[in-house]
Amino acid sequence: MKLDPRTKLVMVFSLSTLAVFVVDTLLLSIVLIISIIVSNFFKEDWGFLNRARKFILLLVGIAFLQSIFSPSGEILFGIKDFTLLTTGGLAKGIRVILRMLVIIISATIMKGSSPREIIQGLIQWKVPYEIAFMVSLAIRFIPILGQEAKDAFTAIQLRGIEIDKLSLTKRFKVYSYMFMPVLSGVIHRAKELSTSLEARAFRAYPERTSYIKLELSKNDLLIMSASIVFTITMLVIYILLR
């Protein structure tokens, strides 16, 4: 089933809204499971989660920090009188991770739509074309900027600079060198892009016609309303339960 990008946007927005507002571990887990099911439905690959293993470290870090600075619940672990880990701290750490996972996983729902489709969706939602176009440029250029920064870092090392053997200040200096090519690339590209836009008569007419026209199918409307109803219900349940 191919869904309209707007439907997907509504789903992502619903799930991440819940992730932000709900503070209850159980409800958060339910939201996470739903995100996983929905995202799986769109057959997104999960390779990125491998890279996200660092989250575990974050969880541990947050759990300890919360326990030390705002202890709550029972003490799980401590040295003499000094509390290191409490149930409250652990729960807070778990909740932060659950939230992050919901946001990241629900965002993968969008991956199946091309940037062009997303923009078209925004335009048909009456977002001004200029803004939608800027969003599309950002989506297109961010990975390129990342690649450029990486290339610069490689190039610096290939001049015979061994990062591991540098002092901290020198290491920072190396990082500062990475911005130069990226920044100059951005400025250069922006200039060329604006020339090219002018040359192709961008905004020559107040109205733009689109080759693609998105239409919401019954399924789209159904899923969209279901997402909204579900989100509101969850929020109401959550507020009543408190």
Next chain:
Amino acid sequence: MKEVCSSNTFIEVNNVTFSYKKSEIILKNITTSFDKGEFAALIGPNGSGKTTFGKLMTGILSANEGSVFVEGKNIEEISLGNIGKKIGYLFQQPARQLFNPTVKEEIGFAHSFMGKSKEIVEQKVNKIIEEFSLQGLEDASPYRISRGERQRVALASIFINEPSFLILDEPTTGLDIVRKEQLSQLLKSLQPQGIGIIVISHDKDFINKNADRVIELYGGEQHEA
């Protein structure tokens, strides 16, 4: 004179397989080696994996299977910094390897960053600037010079490190006839010093004139001509 390394091999590529995405293998079971003092050319159609192969031999990318050895040592165990001291690598897009505000600083970077004295750096930079006929551009930004000039700045900043092996990804792109001839001469003069060279190129004339050996890549496989 004592011979530490009896073999003449500089880079050894052993059964290397590489893919960016699981579904699409770019290089399949490549096995070959490159000697000191050798001039090899790597050719093949667009997208055949030449740049990828070059990056594997510089340690920028890691092989999925098989290994690359540099002077007998597995490349995975050598830091990029150490590889850079031995191998000079020219990016296909030289703009990607320039990161200093002026041409002069760009060329002198490796030396000045490692704390060499101003006089020594200046002396070396001036010599190289002359070699690559970059006089007059010393204070220009590497981003605001012509394509061919930028290419020469990138080459100059590699050569100042006196590498013992060169991997050049399309070094003649953007060079005029005179500069191309000068590059030929320069590379030729390095060979007797035992410096090995791999040139990735589509430039038939340049290859025919200089290369001792031509390797063609297509369909992920190597074909020695």
